[in-house]
Amino acid sequence: xxxxxxxxxxxxxxxxxxxxxxxxxxxxxxxxxxxxxxxxxxxxxxxxxxxxxxxxxxxxxxxxxxxxxxxxxxxxxxxxxxxxxxxxxxxxxxxxxxxxxxxxxxxxxxxxxxxxxxxxxxxxxxxxxxxxxxxxxxxxxxxxxxxxxxxxxxxxxx
Numbered sequence: 001x002x003x004x005x006x007x008x009x010x011x012x013x014x015x016x017x018x019x020x021x022x023x024x025x026x027x028x029x030x031x032x033x034x035x036x037x038x039x040x041x042x043x044x045x046x047x048x049x050x051x052x053x054x055x056x057x058x059x060x061x062x063x064x065x066x067x068x069x070x071x072x073x074x075x076x077x078x079x080x081x082x083x084x085x086x087x088x089x090x091x092x093x094x095x096x097x098x099x100x101x102x103x104x105x106x107x108x109x110x111x112x113x114x115x116x117x118x119x120x121x122x123x124x125x126x127x128x129x130x131x132x133x134x135x136x137x138x139x140x141x142x143x144x145x146x147x148x149x150x151x152x153x154x155x156x157x158x
Contacts, residue, residue: 011080014040027069034069039076046077046148053130053142055107057082062101063110064090064118070134070144074110077148083107090115098123113138 008016017026018040027034034042055061061083065071078085086104088097097118101109106129111119113135124131124140133141 009079011043011076014043014076027072029069032069034073039073042073042148043076043080046073046144047080049147050077050081050083050108053108055081055083055130058084059107060084060086060104061108061110062086062088062104062106064088064097064115065110065112065134066090066115068112068134070110070112073148074144090118094118094120108132110134110144 014026014036017024017036022037022040023035025033026036026039050061061078063071063074063078063085065074075085086106088100090097092100094117098120101119101123108130109119109123110132111134113133116124116133116138123129131141132144132147134144137143137145
């Protein structure tokens, strides 16, 4: 799709493709294909979850995710909600990761279940910090799957 209007945001481009090509594949991952329609609905649902959870425009949200569909879907949902996506290099050592996260002071962390051990228990125990987990569900954390299925309706930035 040729984009003539150079002032569109990445989310507006996604929305156009959702309207014009809903059944066309947007994300391909192993044997999984996610269409523009599914991407739009999942990222909107995740954005609504973030807003309902108290994440506001300008809040920083760290994510420690490998190259999985949830990485793209989370990024799009964060942008839609007006949050600032902050990627964290999970290949660094635990001390460097914790130092980076402490400096960023995020409102939430999106993390893959296999990477939970990279976070200190003290960070995981903070009541004010929302921990959203992809992969296998873990007690005490918000399951990403449930968060992004919260809503399939279009929301406006708040």
